[in-house]
Amino acid sequence: MARTKRPGPLLTLLAGLLLGLFMLSLNATTGTKSAASSQEESPGPTTAAPSPTPTKATTPPAPSTSAPADADYAGRTDDDSAAVAVSVRDGKAIAYFCDGRDQESWLKGGVKDDGTMKLTGKHGAKLNGTLEEGRRIGGTVDLGGQRYGFTADKTVKPSGLYRATATVRGAMLDGGWIVLPGGEQVGILDRDGKPSAAPRIDPETGAVTIDGQTLTAWPVTP
Template sequence: MARMKRPGPLLTLLAGLLLAVFMLTLNATTGTKNASSSSPEASPSATPQASPPPTGAPSSSSPPPPSKSAPPNADYAGRTDDNSSAVAVSLRGGKAIAYFCDGRSKESWLKGDVKDDGTMKLTGKHGAELNGTLKDGRSIRGTVDLGGQRYAFTADKAVKPSGLYRATATVRGAKLDGGWIVLPGGKQVGILDRDGKPAAAPTIDPQTGTVTVDGQTLTASPVTP
């Protein structure tokens, strides 16, 4: 009986090539799937996140500016630049009252508000007007318009008994209205009005405010707004 021949080397080589092609094809397919599954577009974690607000950002609202306080309560007295008259001003709670007097026949009472910056516009009868500015709480510099004339003045801060005084009364049927300015140093300028007729006022005692008019003792009191 004749014996069968073994497969030749050619068959063995062919089988090895087929196996190699199969393995390469399998690896290529697996790599493509893995790459597709790892794509950022398919991953839920790829959704963009909102950035946190920056810290230390300036506030859109600015704090209100500090409010100014009203000028302090005080009294001021002085003379006009031409030395013809005296002016006194009393400040209380943002209000002011002033008295202009030449000590003979010309006088005016004025009043109004004082602004936080120390400026004031005070008005009186017959168009009288005082415009002034408080300087560092030590003095008032301004003008008085009265009877068609303008008087520039400086009134320094007054310490009692200096300041502004007034007395009203009826004596022997006559209505009396007196105003006095006691200047620093003690000098007085005042007018006493009897039933609308002005004249130089008698001297008051600045410590007590007493004054004698037509034999009757009156008391002049410090004037405040």
């Protein structure tokens, strides 16, 4: 009976070496994959972007919508040939242009919130003015084909604008007066459509004597 030969020690050693190399390669591959997986699953810390600093919105101031304050104004034309008075109440105005001899005009209209005014009167008369800081009115009056520049300062009583109307001895009377700061008066009395210089009034009471009869001139407001 033949004897079976056992593998020699050399073959056994070679087989063991191959198995060891295989195991080492397998461990290296597994470790690399695990490290890669760990890096993918655990990302590094991230730095949050700084929050933008909120900016405070600047709101522009709302334009003034209040009407000009009630007041009276009086002054002379730039050429000193006539006087102009303006009374402002509740956004409306009435004005009187008078040269104290034979030329006059009553004008009226509205006053805008910015202080500008365009007043109109008979026979195409016009007054264009601007209220300046609530202290004066500057502008022009167009009358009889001429233009007059003027400045009327804010007044306190008894300065201001006055008017009286009445029938005396059958004549229709219509008088207008401008009492300027300092007491000067400029006025016209119209008798049945005929203008002439008006007599002085008492600015404290408005009393005036016309043709022997005492009348009262009252402050004029719109």
